[in-house]
Amino acid sequence: MKVLVLGAGNVGRTVALDLRDEFEVYVADLSGDRLGAVLEFATPLRLESYRFEELVKVIGGFDLVIGTLPEDPGFTSIRAAIKAGVDMVDVSLAPKIPLELREEAENAQVTVIFDAGFAPGLSHILMGRIWNELDDMSEGYVYFGDLPKEPKPPLYHGVGSSPRAFLMQYTRPARVIRKGVVGTIDPLSEVKTVEIEGLTLEAFPSDVLRSLLESVRVERLEGWELRWPGHLGKMKVLRELGFLEGEHLGKTLEVMTPLMVHEEYLSVMEVSGVEPEGRISYTLLGGPAWRVAGYTASAIARLVAEGSCIFGVIPPEILGMRMDNPRRLGREGNKAEEGGECFT
Amino acid sequence: MKVLVLGAGNVGRTVALDLRDEFEVYVADLSGDRLGAVLEFATPLRLESYRFEELVKVIGGFDLVIGTLPEDPGFTSIRAAIKAGVDMVDVSLAPKIPLELREEAENAQVTVIFDAGFAPGLSHILMGRIWNELDDMSEGYVYFGDLPKEPKPPLYHGVGSSPRAFLMQYTRPARVIRKGVVGTIDPLSEVKTVEIEGLTLEAFPSDVLRSLLESVRVERLEGWELRWPGHLGKMKVLRELGFLEGEHLGKTLEVMTPLMVHEEYLSVMEVSGVEPEGRISYTLLGGPAWRVAGYTASAIARLVAEGSCIFGVIPPEILGMRMDNPRRLGREGNKAEEGGECFT
Numbered sequence: 001m002k003v004l005v006l007g008a009g010n011v012g013r014t015v016a017l018d019l020r021d022e023f024e025v026y027v028a029d030l031s032g033d034r035l036g037a038v039l040e041f042a043t044p045l046r047l048e049s050y051r052f053e054e055l056v057k058v059i060g061g062f063d064l065v066i067g068t069l070p071e072d073p074g075f076t077s078i079r080a081a082i083k084a085g086v087d088m089v090d091v092s093l094a095p096k097i098p099l100e101l102r103e104e105a106e107n108a109q110v111t112v113i114f115d116a117g118f119a120p121g122l123s124h125i126l127m128g129r130i131w132n133e134l135d136d137m138s139e140g141y142v143y144f145g146d147l148p149k150e151p152k153p154p155l156y157h158g159v160g161s162s163p164r165a166f167l168m169q170y171t172r173p174a175r176v177i178r179k180g181v182v183g184t185i186d187p188l189s190e191v192k193t194v195e196i197e198g199l200t201l202e203a204f205p206s207d208v209l210r211s212l213l214e215s216v217r218v219e220r221l222e223g224w225e226l227r228w229p230g231h232l233g234k235m236k237v238l239r240e241l242g243f244l245e246g247e248h249l250g251k252t253l254e255v256m257t258p259l260m261v262h263e264e265y266l267s268v269m270e271v272s273g274v275e276p277e278g279r280i281s282y283t284l285l286g287g288p289a290w291r292v293a294g295y296t297a298s299a300i301a302r303l304v305a306e307g308s309c310i311f312g313v314i315p316p317e318i319l320g321m322r323m324d325n326p327r328r329l330g331r332e333g334n335k336a337e338e339g340g341e342c343f344t
Numbered sequence: 345m346k347v348l349v350l351g352a353g354n355v356g357r358t359v360a361l362d363l364r365d366e367f368e369v370y371v372a373d374l375s376g377d378r379l380g381a382v383l384e385f386a387t388p389l390r391l392e393s394y395r396f397e398e399l400v401k402v403i404g405g406f407d408l409v410i411g412t413l414p415e416d417p418g419f420t421s422i423r424a425a426i427k428a429g430v431d432m433v434d435v436s437l438a439p440k441i442p443l444e445l446r447e448e449a450e451n452a453q454v455t456v457i458f459d460a461g462f463a464p465g466l467s468h469i470l471m472g473r474i475w476n477e478l479d480d481m482s483e484g485y486v487y488f489g490d491l492p493k494e495p496k497p498p499l500y501h502g503v504g505s506s507p508r509a510f511l512m513q514y515t516r517p518a519r520v521i522r523k524g525v526v527g528t529i530d531p532l533s534e535v536k537t538v539e540i541e542g543l544t545l546e547a548f549p550s551d552v553l554r555s556l557l558e559s560v561r562v563e564r565l566e567g568w569e570l571r572w573p574g575h576l577g578k579m580k581v582l583r584e585l586g587f588l589e590g591e592h593l594g595k596t597l598e599v600m601t602p603l604m605v606h607e608e609y610l611s612v613m614e615v616s617g618v619e620p621e622g623r624i625s626y627t628l629l630g631g632p633a634w635r636v637a638g639y640t641a642s643a644i645a646r647l648v649a650e651g652s653c654i655f656g657v658i659p660p661e662i663l664g665m666r667m668d669n670p671r672r673l674g675r676e677g678n679k680a681e682e683g684g685e686c687f688t
Contacts, residue, residue: 154584237581240498242599251595255586 001305002026004059005042006077007068008034010160011091011117014294015066016042019301028058055080066301067092068294070162078313082110087309089301091117091293097210102313112313116300117293119144119208119223121316123271125296126282128320130273131216138219139274140212143196143203145226146289148262156228158262160290163253166260169225170235171244174205175213177221182213188236193229196270197285201226211315218273226268267292345649346370348403349386350421351412352378354504355435355461358638359410360386363645372402399424410645411436412638414506422657426452431653433645435461435637441554446657456657460644461637463488463552463567465660467615469640470626472664474617475560482563483618484556487540487547489570490633492606500572502606504634507597510604513569514579515588518549519557521565526557532583535576538568540614541629545570555659562617570612611636 001023005012008029016025020041027038028045035044048054050073059065059081067077067090074092081088082105090098090112098114105112115121123142131137148158159166173184185205194203208223238244243252265288272281286292300319303309345367349356352373360369364385371382372389379388392398394417403409403425411421411434418436425432426449434442434456442458449456459465467486475481492502503510517528529549538547552567582588587596609632616625630636644663647653 154586234581234585237578238585241578241582241603242498243587248595248599251592251598254595255592259585 001064002062003301003305004028004045004062004065005068006055006065008038008044009068010288010290011294011297012066012068013038014291015068015298015301018295018298019066022302023064023305026062050076052076052080052083056083059086060084062086064088064301064305066090066297068297071095078112078114079104081112082108085110087111087304088113089116089297089304090114091121091297093117093120097315098313099211105313106311109311111304111309111311113300113304113309113316113319114313115210115316116297118146118267118289118296119269120210120212121293122284122296123208123223123269124210124212124315124317125320126269126271127212127216127273128317130271130280130282130320131218131317132321133280134273134275134278136275136277137216137273138276140216140218140221141270141272141274142208142212142223143194143226143268143270144206144208144223144289145201145268146265147201147226147228147268149264149266150262151228151231152259152262153230154234155256155259156231158260158265160265160288163257163260164249167235167244167249167252167256169206170204170239172207174207174223175209176205176223177209177213177218180217180219188232188239191232191236192224194224194226196226196268197283199268199285200229201268202229202232203227204232212317215315215317265289345408346406347645347649348372348389348406348409349412350399350409352382352388353412354632354634355638355641356410356412357382358635359412359642359645362639362642363410366646367408367649370406394420396420396424396427400427403430404428406430408432408645408649410434410641412641415439422456422458423448425456426454429454431455431648432457433460433641433648434458435465435641437461437464441659442657443555449657450655453655455648455653455655457644457648457660457663458657459554459660460641462490462611462633462640463613464554464556465637466628466640467552467567467613468554468556468659468661469664470613470615471556471560471617472661474615474624474626474664475562475661476665477624478617478619478622480619480621481560481617482620484560484562484565485614485616485618486552486556486567487538487570487612487614488550488552488567488633489545489612490609491545491570491572491612493608493610494606495572495575496603496606497574498578499600499603500575502604502609504609504632507601507604508593511579511588511593511596511600513550514548514583516551518551518567519553520549520567521553521557521562524561524563532576532580535580536568537573538570540570540612541627543612543629544573545612546573546576547571548576556661559659559661609633 003023005016005027008027016027025042026045027042028047065088071094075094078098191204203224206223206225267286267289269284347367349360349371352371360371369386370389371386372391409432415438419438422442535548547568550567550569611630611633613628
């Protein structure tokens with residue numbers, strides 16, 4: 001079976017490494033340098049661009065594609081996979097989830113699993129699982145973070161890629177469910193201290209829930225991103241003073257990017273559900289989030305490769321829900337299909 | 345008596361207004377606009393530049409000059425007054441106090457009183473007075489601030505002039521006396537909350553003492569600048585992240601300058617001295633600091649105009665000390681002259 005991994009970054013390389021013994025793995029990228037790093041375990045494929053037509057042509061030669069491109073080309077690559085009639089697992093995390101492509105995918109008899117990374121991704125699979133197990137679940141919480149192992153002052157945080165996206169998350173309202181209603185809260189309005197796996201961390205509301213807001217309808221559902229203590233207070237000051245506003249972001253990045261460099265990262269995740277009688281919680285303390293994202297995507301890719309999945313554009317939490325669960329919402333409710341067979 | 349006020353800014357205009365009934369007052373400036381604002385109470389004098397030769401020529405035509413120029417031309421104007429043989433009261437607050445011009449002034453039989461504004465200025469006169477009254481003074485404290493009457497978030501502070509100087513004060517070490525020794529402390533290392541005249545304020549170590557470090561030798565002497573609560577914590581974050589470093593200061597100013605605009609200001613000052621048996625404290629709650637600075641300078645100008653002062657370059661605290669006080673230090677100690685008659 002021929003598998004194409006789009007993107008030779010950290011996530012793409014992890015996927016390719018993990019799948020190389022089971023599949024014939026190709027990795028496509030624009031950069032010869034990045035492709036050089038996959039030569040030992042995959043066949044490199046140099047692309048000229050991430051334009052739709054080129055992607056359709058390339059993807060058409062494969063049985064399964066795993067997308068790890070950034071947001072915009074990521075969305076284009078999903079459209080291209082559907083056009084090419086090839087199943088896809090995607091980790092591109094475009095601002096808008098690709099449910100608008102649902103009918104197109106059904107008509108093309110293609111399966112697309114999106115948000116198939118760390119968070120959203122593994123977080124959603126676990127939440128789907130918990131929701132499946134708790135008959136009367138009323139609250140759900142996702143805590144997640146990708147933290148430098150040895151946080152350095154003054155920032156106590158680091159990002160490997162896109163410092164701009166990192167700063168912008170402090171201005172993007174987070175969608176949550178409270179009192180059964182979907183609403184937004186300010187990401188820096190409710191910073192709190194939490195303990196997870198013996199670590200004392202700070203958490204802020206994150207817009208990570210996405211498809212869960214539709215598919216896990218409970219009284220209260222919240223996503224929280226984690227930071228080492230000492231970071232969020234500083235970000236709050238920068239935002240209050242206007243340093244995170246669009247016109248100033250470039251200047252702010254010049255000052256802050258050098259502070260973000262850290263060597264090693266660890267990922268932390270706690271996903272929990274609450275019902276009157278009890279509670280289920282899954283906790284992860286692992287390597288860098290890109291590695292967890294890669295393994296999540298390759299695990300999902302194996303399931304899709306088995307071919308037992310319904311067609312359409314499917315959110316990852318469905319992987320944690322049993323098909324015969326009567327509370328699993330139908331197409332109108334959660335945009336996920338009933339009656340097929342998908343990773344039960 | 346012909347008096348020249350150098351600079352038609354807020355301080356210069358205040359001086360000119362205050363002296364107009366007693367003297368023939370001229371105001372010199374580079375800007376026709378600024379001079380337009382003094383027409384009703386003084387004779388305007390348009391200058392081409394603040395170059396030394398031009399200043400010597402202009403000042404030479406007067407009996408007394410009051411300098412309110414910014415730092416660099418301020419220092420030049422003191423040199424020019426000495427060269428022209430004209431007494432001077434100066435509020436320019438150059439980074440270096442002009443004591444190196446002392447002999448030159450003595451030889452020219454000229455009196456120069458420097459740092460003759462709000463703080464340093466009135467603060468120093470009061471500290472000299474307290475030192476004069478307390479025989480066994482061991483500690484002295486200057487608290488001062490120029491605060492917006494209605495502080496606006498997120499900055500809770502404003503500055504009319506030089507935002508750059510405002511930001512730089514948070515990186516300039518403050519010279520203080522502790523355990524009898526002159527040393528420096530970081531301006532943001534010891535932020536504390538104080539109550540003055542019913543106001544709850546925050547204070548940070550300020551490099552305001554200058555000549556007092558020589559002339560009031562006690563065990564502990566400290567200057568603290570005042571801010572509304574909520575300001576200094578933000579400045580600390582900006583400094584920690586590198587936003588106040590030279591290379592980034594320009595960008596930081598672009599973001600912050602619009603936040604500094606406030607309409608009305610009030611000045612707060614508390615100057616106190618402590619001895620084992622007691623304590624003396626002077627408190628002021630007044631109009632904007634530039635107005636207090638102007639009135640301080642014009643009051644000193646009246647004393648200098650009386651002609652009863654020694655020659656030389658003289659710090660303002662000497663105005664508060666009686667000549668016959670045996671503890672008043674002589675020339676080697678405090679750079680102030682003994683044996684003359686100066687404002688006793």
